[in-house]
Amino acid sequence: MKILIALIPLLPLLGFIILGLGYRSIPKRVAAILGPGTIFVSFVLSLIVLFNFRYLATSLPRYFDWISLGPVSIPFEFLIDPLSILMMLIITGVGFVIHVYSIGYMSHDMGFNRFFAYMNLFIFFMLILVMSANYAVMFIGWEGVGLCSYLLIGFWFKNQQFNNAAKKAFIMNRIGDLGFLLGMFLIFTTFKSFSYPVVFEQAKTMTPGSGTMVTITLLLFVGAVGKSAQIPLYTWLPDAMAGPTPVSALIHAATMVTAGVYMVARSGVLYVLAPVTMEIMGITALATMLLAATIAIFQNDIKKVLAYSTISQLGYMFLALSVGAFTGAMFHLMTHAFFKALLFLGAGSVIHALEGEQDIRKMGGLKNALPKTYWTFLVGTLAISGLPPLSGFFSKDEILGNVFGSSLPIWVVAVGVSMMTVFYMFRLLFLTFAGKNRGSHPQTLKIHESPAVMTIPLIILAILAFFGGFLNIPEIMGGSGILKEFLAPVFADAVRLNQLQPHHVAARLEWSNMVMVLLLVLLMVYVAYQRFVIRDSRIVSRSYLIRLIENKFYVDEVYDYLFVRPALRISDALHKFVEERFIDRIVNGTGTMVVRFSNGIRYLQTGHVGMYLFFMIIGILLILFFNIIL
Amino acid sequence: MNALTSIPINHYLIFCSMLFSIGVIGVLIKRNALVILMSVELMINSVNLLLAAFSAYSNDPAGQIFVFFIMVVAAAEVAIGLAIFVLIYKTTHSIDIDVLNKLKW
Numbered sequence: 001m002k003i004l005i006a007l008i009p010l011l012p013l014l015g016f017i018i019l020g021l022g023y024r025s026i027p028k029r030v031a032a033i034l035g036p037g038t039i040f041v042s043f044v045l046s047l048i049v050l051f052n053f054r055y056l057a058t059s060l061p062r063y064f065d066w067i068s069l070g071p072v073s074i075p076f077e078f079l080i081d082p083l084s085i086l087m088m089l090i091i092t093g094v095g096f097v098i099h100v101y102s103i104g105y106m107s108h109d110m111g112f113n114r115f116f117a118y119m120n121l122f123i124f125f126m127l128i129l130v131m132s133a134n135y136a137v138m139f140i141g142w143e144g145v146g147l148c149s150y151l152l153i154g155f156w157f158k159n160q161q162f163n164n165a166a167k168k169a170f171i172m173n174r175i176g177d178l179g180f181l182l183g184m185f186l187i188f189t190t191f192k193s194f195s196y197p198v199v200f201e202q203a204k205t206m207t208p209g210s211g212t213m214v215t216i217t218l219l220l221f222v223g224a225v226g227k228s229a230q231i232p233l234y235t236w237l238p239d240a241m242a243g244p245t246p247v248s249a250l251i252h253a254a255t256m257v258t259a260g261v262y263m264v265a266r267s268g269v270l271y272v273l274a275p276v277t278m279e280i281m282g283i284t285a286l287a288t289m290l291l292a293a294t295i296a297i298f299q300n301d302i303k304k305v306l307a308y309s310t311i312s313q314l315g316y317m318f319l320a321l322s323v324g325a326f327t328g329a330m331f332h333l334m335t336h337a338f339f340k341a342l343l344f345l346g347a348g349s350v351i352h353a354l355e356g357e358q359d360i361r362k363m364g365g366l367k368n369a370l371p372k373t374y375w376t377f378l379v380g381t382l383a384i385s386g387l388p389p390l391s392g393f394f395s396k397d398e399i400l401g402n403v404f405g406s407s408l409p410i411w412v413v414a415v416g417v418s419m420m421t422v423f424y425m426f427r428l429l430f431l432t433f434a435g436k437n438r439g440s441h442p443q444t445l446k447i448h449e450s451p452a453v454m455t456i457p458l459i460i461l462a463i464l465a466f467f468g469g470f471l472n473i474p475e476i477m478g479g480s481g482i483l484k485e486f487l488a489p490v491f492a493d494a495v496r497l498n499q500l501q502p503h504h505v506a507a508r509l510e511w512s513n514m515v516m517v518l519l520l521v522l523l524m525v526y527v528a529y530q531r532f533v534i535r536d537s538r539i540v541s542r543s544y545l546i547r548l549i550e551n552k553f554y555v556d557e558v559y560d561y562l563f564v565r566p567a568l569r570i571s572d573a574l575h576k577f578v579e580e581r582f583i584d585r586i587v588n589g590t591g592t593m594v595v596r597f598s599n600g601i602r603y604l605q606t607g608h609v610g611m612y613l614f615f616m617i618i619g620i621l622l623i624l625f626f627n628i629i630l
Numbered sequence: 631m632n633a634l635t636s637i638p639i640n641h642y643l644i645f646c647s648m649l650f651s652i653g654v655i656g657v658l659i660k661r662n663a664l665v666i667l668m669s670v671e672l673m674i675n676s677v678n679l680l681l682a683a684f685s686a687y688s689n690d691p692a693g694q695i696f697v698f699f700i701m702v703v704a705a706a707e708v709a710i711g712l713a714i715f716v717l718i719y720k721t722t723h724s725i726d727i728d729v730l731n732k733l734k735w
Contacts, residue, residue: 607734609727613657613666 001052002061005078008045008088009127011038012120019117028112035116036099039123043092050085058489060133060197067136074194079133083490086330086483087130087262090337094254095123097457101345102246104454105352115155115244122148126255130262134194135184138263142180142227145256146173152251153243165239172236176226180263183219190216200269204493208273217270217277221284224260228314230288235556237311241303245348248303253310253344254337261317261333265326268494272324282322286413289315291553293420297427298550301358302347305428309384310340312417316399319414324498325402326491327484331472332399334483335391338468339383342461346377349450349458350432357439360428365437369447372455374433376462381429383465385422385521394469397514401474404513405505415517419524426528434533476507634686642683649676663715663725667708674704 015038019031026034062077078084099119106115125148129141147170154166184194190212191199206213224230229237240252251257264271264281271278289312296308313336320329351358353370367374383390386397396418404411449455472483505513548554649672656669678697685693715725722729 605734607731609730610658610661617654617658 001049001059002063004045005049005061005080005131006063008042008049008092009124009131011042011045012123012127014038015120016117016124019113019120023113023117026113028107031113031116032103035120036096036103038120039092039096039099042123042127043089043096046085046088046092049080050089053080053082053085074134074136076137077133077195078131079196080131081490082486083262083266083330084130086334086487088127090334091123091126091130091255094337094341094461095119095126095250097460098246098250098254098341098345101249101348101454101457102244104451105246105348106244109244111155115152118148118151118155119246119250122152122251122256126259129259133196135187135196135199136194139180139184142223142259142263143177145251145259146170146177146227149173149240149251149256152247153240155243155247159242162242165236165242169236169240172233173226176223176233176260179219179222179226181223183216183223186212186216186219196266200493203269203273204497206273208497209275210273213270213274214276217267217274218280220263220267220270221277221281224264224318225284226260227263228257228260228318229311230260230284230315230318231291234288234292234311235559238304238307238552241301241307245303245344245351248307249341249344249348252307253340257310257314258317258333258337261314261321261329264318264321265330265491268321268324268326268491269497271321272494272498278322278324281318282410285315285318285322286410287315288312289319289417290413293417293424294549295552296424297420298546299424300361302350302360302363302428302432303344303358305360305424306340306343306347309343309421309424310336312421313340313384315417316396316414319403319410320399323402323406324495325399326494327472327487328395328398328402330487331483332395334471335383335395335465335468338461339380339390339392339465342376342380342458342465343384345454345458345461346373346380349373349454350377352450352454353447354439360431362439363432363437364435364439365433366447367433370433370449372449372458376455376458377429377433379462379465381425383468384425385525386418386517387521388518389466389469391465391467391469394472394474397517398472398474400513400517401505401510404509415520418517419520422521422524423528426525427532430528430532474510476510634683639683639687642680646676646680646683649673649679661726661728663718663727666727667711667715671704671708674700 015034019026019034023031058079058081060077060079062075064076065073066076067074099116102115102119106112109115122145125141125144127141129138129145132138132141150166150170153169154163156162187199188194191202193199193202203213226233237252237257241248243252271281292308292311292315296305296312299305299308313332317329317332317336320326320332349370350363350366350373353366353373354363357363379390383392386393388394400411400414400418403414472481475481551557653669653671653673653676656672657666660666660669678700681693681697681700685691685697718730719725
């Protein structure tokens with residue numbers, strides 16, 4: 001079993017090594033089998049682990065000592081518990097489906113093999129991230145997925161803008177990673193260990209709200225903010241849409257961006273002991289959700305709408321975490337992985353059909369041309385909007401229920417954001433698929449439905465997005481909450497220690513909330529339908545507020561002004577004054593001095609043999625002389 | 631008491647030093663390449679003699695064996711040196727070392 005578990009991340013690594021080393025010589029057909037194949041085997045192995053979990057219980061397979069310095073020893077070990085199994089299944093399952101889709105999506109691309117090599121490497125690092133049993137090994141995965149994200153955003157590296165987007169993502173993540181790293185160090189100095197069981201066991205005895213706890217959790221949260229694109233480090237995610245669409249689906253929607261959520265959920269015991277951090281997390285999440293949803297309404301790039309939607313949904317997950325609803329956050333993480341991957345792949349299918357067109361103002365009327373894409377996209381939209389019985393309904397309902405039990409104003413905002421989600425998603429759906437085509441003529445002629453290799457993954461994900469919610473039907477509906485029970489042992493301590501426990505909401509109130517939210521959702525769908533189908537009007541008014549939102553609140557510009565330009569200016573100044581005037585001069589001066597000196601003494605080289613002999617003898621005499629004297 | 635040790639060691643020392651100095655001075659002041667080569671031989675032989683003398687005085691035949699090696703090496707060196715001089719003579723029609731001043735800055 002130990003070897004079997006090790007194989008789960010090792011197979012994608014093997015795929016990466018083979019495809020990476022032989023990317024010039026391996027034919028596309030082999031890469032198309034090898035790339036998704038390794039992930040599929042990993043998925044099957046994960047399933048085996050899941051089915052044998054009852055007999056295994058929580059296990060800590062330990063492979064080797066990674067770092068051992070005197071008394072400090074950091075083993076390379078995995079933690080196999082319900083939480084990591086859930087993540088493994090999401091990563092390998094959704095990852096496999098997206099890999100299959102990529103075969104079709106990337107089929108015309110020159111870098112086909114390179115693409116699959118990177119994707120496999122990403123899966124490897126992501127699995128390391130979720131399977132590790134200590135923060136140090138998690139950090140390997142944490143950095144690794146950042147690297148893969150960088151490589152894949154800048155996959156089409158001939159476009160300088162894409163490269164800039166990749167760099168932006170990398171640098172912003174680095175800011176977060178610094179926080180994560182500092183948090184790790186603080187954990188080590190406090191608990192003398194990186195290992196989760198050891199750290200959490202000791203943490204339980206700490207006083208809640210102590211300064212160390214708050215600092216540790218805040219630093220870790222900074223890491224999560226960077227990786228999961230929350231305010232203020234969210235601007236990289238919309239730009240990351242420069243990468244191929246399967247990348248956006250896999251990395252920037254389903255898995256990597258949820259690493260922050262996973263990490264906070266994993267460190268739940270630490271977080272519940274730091275109520276201040278929980279509050280900060282809640283405020284950040286709320287602000288992020290609201291901001292991202294507002295921006296998403298006015299975006300015109302099909303992928304950017306989804307990107308802002310992802311940021312907003314990640315805010316949802318953090319909001320759930322901040323009230324201590326760990327299961328709710330993980331549940332939404334899972335359903336979000338399904339429907340957001342589906343939406344991205346659907347968008348990819350549209351982009352593929354329109355030969356690269358991403359502007360929804362130039363789409364429309366694609367319902368008949370792309371029926372499979374349309375129906376699956378519709379399922380995704382309904383799921384994210386939270387219509388029963390689709391998955392998004394159950395996961396959102398669980399979060400909203402928990403939030404309601406903790407604070408009414410926050411609940412109101414969360415419901416508001418939920419309505420905005422419905423509005424922008426249906427706007428996207430209607431503008432893309434309904435009405436008449438607004439594209440240029442040659443584009444419309446060539447529209448074709450994607451091949452089966454792309455539509456079948458869409459259908460699989462649509463099924464998952466549809467039925468995924470049944471894993472955790474709320475109690476008031478007579479559901480058993482399989483997922484809740486499955487994850488309960490992981491979060492038992494955290495839930496027990498949670499001071500801000502949301503109080504239980506009466507079933508009747510819960511029902512009425514649910515119905516009210518549902519009615520609002522339907523209302524929003526109707527509004528969107530009126531606006532974008534009946535009147536077929538895109539928002540054209542030009543008030544200042546709308547222009548502000550259309551320009552994403554000028555956050556990028558503000559960052560540019562506050563951080564990027566000063567940094568460039570400082571670099572420029574350092575270049576001019578320190579580099580050119582100081583370091584360059586020392587280096588060049590050394591060279592010049594040697595040249596001048598040599599120029600002076602080369603005249604000793606007269607060419608007279610007699611003189612050389614004379615020097616030689618003088619030299620020998622001097623050596624003798626000094627040897628005797630000294 | 632053999633013939634070598636019948637002469638005091640100091641005499642050997644003084645004689646060899648003189649011989650060596652003559653060789654050095656010859657190398658320094660002579661312009662004729664052949665004479666320089668002969669002066670070098672003189673230096674080598676002064677060393678050889680000294681080696682033989684010390685070997686006899688300390689009853690260690692190693693020094694004398696070493697002398698043979700030096701002779702062989704000196705012979706080889708002379709062979710090469712003379713070959714070079716022949717070539718130099720063919721190109722410059724002289725074996726004056728002052729003519730050989732082309733290799734300079």
